[in-house]
Amino acid sequence: xxxxxxxxxxxxxxxxGVGRSIVEAALGEGATVLAVARGxxxxxxxxxxxxxxxxLAVDATDESAPEAAFDALAPDVLVVSAGALAPTVPVQxxxxxxxxANWDMDVKASFLFCRAALQGRLKxxxxxxxxxxxxxxxxxxxxxGGYSGAKRMQIFLAGHSQKEADRLGLGLRFMALxxxxxxxxTGVGDRGIDSISAYMGIRPADxxxxxxxxxxxxxxxxxxxxxxxxxxxxxxxxxxxAGLAAAA
Numbered sequence: 001x002x003x004x005x006x007x008x009x010x011x012x013x014x015x016x017g018v019g020r021s022i023v024e025a026a027l028g029e030g031a032t033v034l035a036v037a038r039g040x041x042x043x044x045x046x047x048x049x050x051x052x053x054x055x056l057a058v059d060a061t062d063e064s065a066p067e068a069a070f071d072a073l074a075p076d077v078l079v080v081s082a083g084a085l086a087p088t089v090p091v092q093x094x095x096x097x098x099x100x101a102n103w104d105m106d107v108k109a110s111f112l113f114c115r116a117a118l119q120g121r122l123k124x125x126x127x128x129x130x131x132x133x134x135x136x137x138x139x140x141x142x143x144x145g146g147y148s149g150a151k152r153m154q155i156f157l158a159g160h161s162q163k164e165a166d167r168l169g170l171g172l173r174f175m176a177l178x179x180x181x182x183x184x185x186t187g188v189g190d191r192g193i194d195s196i197s198a199y200m201g202i203r204p205a206d207x208x209x210x211x212x213x214x215x216x217x218x219x220x221x222x223x224x225x226x227x228x229x230x231x232x233x234x235x236x237x238x239x240x241x242a243g244l245a246a247a248a
Contacts, residue, residue, distance in 0.1 A: 025221030
C-alpha cells in the first residue's frame, strides 16, 4: 500500500518547480492532492498532465487563502512551497519593495497558513511542511536581498508553531525543509544561478560545476513524503543529493 493512501495533501505553490514535484510525489504515494497557486493557466496544464489532481487558483498571501484551501480539501498534510523570485542586483541598488519581496510572499504565506492551523483549522495528527532554502544557513550572496533572511524566518516559524501547538495540545506537527543546494530546472533555481554567476563574473556552467551533492526537485518531493510519513525528531531538516537529514 502506498504511504499516503487515503490521506489528503494540500500543496501551496503546487503548479510549478519544487511544488509540482511535491504534488507528483504525493500522487505517487496514493494521496488525494490539491495544488494551490495563483496562475490558473499553470494549474490547468498540471491538471491535464496529472489526471486526478485537484486545483485551486488563489493568492497564498491573501488573508482568506487558508480558508479557501482548507474548504476545498481538508489536509492531513499541508505543504507551503509558494515563493517569490529573489532580487538580482546589489543591495544598494534595491528598493525596499524589491528587498522585501520574499518576506511579502514566502514568509507571509507561511505565516497565514501556520496561523490558521494553530487557530484550529487542521485536525489533530495533521502535518505542516514549510519549504525553506539552504540559503537560510549560508546567508546567500549580497544581491539576493531579503531572500536568505526570509527563508530563515520560515525555519523559525515552524519551530515557533510547533511550540504553540504543543502548548495548546493541538496534536499538530510543524516542520521546515530546506533544499541544501540551488536547483537548476526551477524558476527560482535558474534565476538564482544566473544571478549569482553574473555577480561572481563567471559562466553559469562554471558555477554549476562547483556545486556538489545537489538534490533535484524529485528529491525534495520524496523528502516531503518521508517527513509526512515517518516520526522525525526536530522541526528543521535539510535535503541534499545524499537524502534527508536533520538540520544542525
